[in-house]
Amino acid sequence: MHILMIECNPNGVAGIANALQLGHHVTFVSADPDFYLNVSPLTKAAFEHANCQVIKSADTFFIDALVELAKGIHADKPVDGVTTYSEYHTVHTASVARALGLPGMNVDGALNARHKHRTRLTLAGTGVRQPxxxxxxxxxxxxxxxxxxxxxxxxxxxxxxxxxxxxxxxxxxxxxxxxxxxxxxxxxxxxxxxxxxxxxxxxxFIAGELVSVEACVHKDGRIVNLGVTDRCLSGFPYFIEMGATFLNDHPQQAELFAMNEAVLRNLGIDFGFIHAEYILGKDGPVLCEVNARLIGGIVPGLMKISSGVDPYLEVIRQALGEEPEHPIPGKIVASVRWFGSPVDGTLSRIDLEKLKALPGYQDALSYRVPGRPVTKLSKSNFDWVGHMVFTGSSREEASSRCEAALDLIDLEIAVGVAR
Missing domain, CATH: 3.30.1490.20 (ATP-grasp fold, A domain)
Known part of the structure; x- marks a missing residue:
């Protein structure tokens, strides 16, 4: 099958790699393919795969030009499915899917999620709790x-x-x-x-814990809530995500699931994997925002560990018109912690080897190689240097293992130039 992938995200390159391993053909369209070479160790092999075509185009973010580009790709080799893991390109993907007559979200629904003011205005008066x-x-x-x-x-x-x-x-x-x-x-x-x-x-500003509901909307409109992801945030004034745990027994899960269905239906979101964030305020969950795509970061990896189902591949299968499997969390609970640098500088050395001997260890990865610049962890998720993943029999155990492991990271940053 031929998949058209419109941009991606660093961790989503794993989905492209897996699709290629299964024998699919992937055409990857990006304004800056080199960006992915610098942020994912899987990218080079994926881009060099015989079944992968990489097209660099400055038109990726301009819908009319992108649609014409997609039509040309389709004419040369018929496209069976179009998708993205990129938040910035959900509306573009919906537009291309519509133009090619392929499965996808309706464009208005994608716009209602992509632009946060449209989310708020569309849900006003529906009974959905918002700030x-x-x-x-x-x-x-x-x-x-x-x-x-x-x-x-x-x-x-x-x-x-x-x-x-x-x-x-x-x-x-x-x-x-x-x-x-x-x-x-x-x-x-x-x-x-x-x-x-x-x-x-x-x-x-609503005070409270931030969580998200991961869901899948089938082509017949059926909504399946998959699980709840709790989130750890940095201190104010910024909102950097520093950790997450994917679980199926959150104490407010029933209320969150019911609210999530109301949100998605009112926004007209009718297809695909969806990531919606909620603040657990004193009067109940309050909608933070809706993202019309699979959750980002390493969380799809947590979903796979806990459920045995790879959500990256299920996104592709659904785009190809197949019935997706549901990565619903099981008895194993997986948690991630991201880490960064306390200062701007250049990465001199990073050693994560000590983590491998710890109970529940699954994975640890640096997003930078020595010699690359790093920014102080201060403003956004783009300041991350790397992550670690641990499992446990409960949210508390998995999270505590992650927290303990943070102290064992050996990180050296060069912060000045000798004169």
Missing amino acids: RFAHVPTLDHALIEAAVREVGFPCVIKPSDGSASLHVLHLTNETELADYLAELSKVVDYGRSVVRIPDILVEE
Whole structure:
């Protein structure tokens, strides 16, 4: 079968590699294929595979041009399925699937999830619990300042089309707001030709634990909630994800599952693997955001460990029109912790070998090789240096094993240049 993959994410390269191993043909379209060579050890072999065609195109983020490119690919070798693991390209994938007459999410549903202001506006009045919010369709500082005053401090401000917690900030005063707007004014894209839309969302800050519900929506509209992923976040003012555990016995699971079905149906999300985040507020779950794709990071790996089902491959199988298997968590609980550098610098050495002797060890990986620059772990998930995965018989055991292992990472960063 021939799969058209529109961009990806670093860990999603594993899905491409697995599809190639199964004998599928993959055409991978990216504005910057070298990006993946620098962030995943699987990329080089995948790109050099006889069944993989890599197309570099600056048009990847421009839907009309991308559709024409996809039609040309389809004419040369008929495409059987189109998909992505990239948050930035969910609407593009839905648009190409529609143009080629292939399985995919309807474009309006993809837009309602992709643009956070559309999520809020579409769900307003439906009974779904959301923060109070204000949508500003432009980077007009006066309008944004007025929106912040309307919502009140403390609040959370974010671009409507962001990802990986990039440019998401907890604000407590006017000075922080002014600094944020000055910084955001310089941001015109997110890299890989992904142009930022001007819309800004200001939301009431809701205190509480952050979790997500992983789900699969079948082509007949049936929603299957797979499990709950708990999340560990860094301290304010940023919201960097530092850990996650995939489980099937969260104490609020029934309420979360019911709410998730209402969210997906009201947004018109009718196909694919979906990742929706909720804050567990004092009055119950509050919707944070919806991502119309498989959860990112290493969490699909946790899902595979616990369920025995590879969600990366199930995304591809569903795109090919097959009935996907459900990676529902089993008795084994898997947990991940990400780690980073306390300073900007160059990675001199990293040693994760000591972790392999610990109970429950599954995997540990550095995203950088010695000699590569690293940024201080401070603003977003893009600051991660690596991850570790451990299992246990419970959320508590798996998580505690991860926390203990963090102290055994041997990390050296060069922070200056001798003169």
